[in-house]
Amino acid sequence: MLYTRNLAYAYPNGRTLRFPDMECAEGNVLLITGGSGVGKTTLLHLLAGLLKPSGGEVQVAGTAIQSLKSGAMDAFRGKHIGIIYQQSHFIAALSVKENLLLAKKDHTRLLELSQKLGIQSLLHKKPTQLSQGEQQRASITRALIQSPQLLLADEPTASLDDDNCIAVAKLLAAQAAEQKAALLIVTHDNRLKQLFANHITLS
Numbered sequence: 145m146l147y148t149r150n151l152a153y154a155y156p157n158g159r160t161l162r163f164p165d166m167e168c169a170e171g172n173v174l175l176i177t178g179g180s181g182v183g184k185t186t187l188l189h190l191l192a193g194l195l196k197p198s199g200g201e202v203q204v205a206g207t208a209i210q211s212l213k214s215g216a217m218d219a220f221r222g223k224h225i226g227i228i229y230q231q232s233h234f235i236a237a238l239s240v241k242e243n244l245l246l247a248k249k250d251h252t253r254l255l256e257l258s259q260k261l262g263i264q265s266l267l268h269k270k271p272t273q274l275s276q277g278e279q280q281r282a283s284i285t286r287a288l289i290q291s292p293q294l295l296l297a298d299e300p301t302a303s304l305d306d307d308n309c310i311a312v313a314k315l316l317a318a319q320a321a322e323q324k325a326a327l328l329i330v331t332h333d334n335r336l337k338q339l340f341a342n343h344i345t346l347s
């Protein structure tokens with residue numbers, strides 16, 4: 145589902161970041177950890193096609209995404225890749241439900257996912273009225289609504305307490321497995337190492 149070969153990225157006037165080769169099959173989880181500044185966010189942006197690598201290859205669902213032009217990349221991302229950020233970036237003036245329907249106007253799917261993720265009673269609320277853990281569950285719902293084949297999660301548990309951290313991470317993995325999505329979690333949160341065996345540390 146996801147694999148990379150010889151992936152590298154050079155920021156203008158910066159050093160070249162080189163990443164170990166990685167693979168993640170559908171339904172599986174790959175955890176990427178590493179300290180501040182090692183390139184976790186850069187890697188996630190390369191895998192999402194938000195940055196073009198200066199070298200190497202990223203394959204998602206059989207497509208070498210580094211070769212796609214920007215319009216085609218945007219369309220590919222919308223169809224195949226769901227991204228979950230540490231901060232949920234919801235529009236404050238809209239309800240949670242309205243925010244989630246912006247991702248895809250599919251009421252049936254939204255209802256089904258909200259029940260699974262236990263947020264159906266929160267849909268009418270404004271995002272700021274949700275706790276951090278609830279916001280993360282809403283973010284996961286938003287990423288899942290398009291049934292992506294690749295789920296990328298950037299520090300999804302960093303702002304959560306231990307109980308919520310484990311609950312959110314397990315929920316994310318369970319949903320990825322159920323939908324046969326490959327799940328890649330990029331984090332400096334060492335608490336997640338106990339949950340996921342498939343693990344690469346960047347340095």
Ligand SMILES: Nc1ncnc2c1ncn2[C@@H]1O[C@H](COP(=O)(O)OP(=O)(O)OP(=O)(O)O)[C@@H](O)[C@H]1O
Pocket residue numbers: 155156157158161178179180181182183184185186187332
């Ligand atoms: N726009 C930029 N221009 C030049 N260098 C950059 C830029 N963005 C990031 N870098 C450098 O690239 C390296 C990797 O940054 P990145 O943000 O990917 O690390 P990270 O592992 O996500 O860090 P953190 O955990 O602190 O968020 C760092 O050395 C950083 O200084």
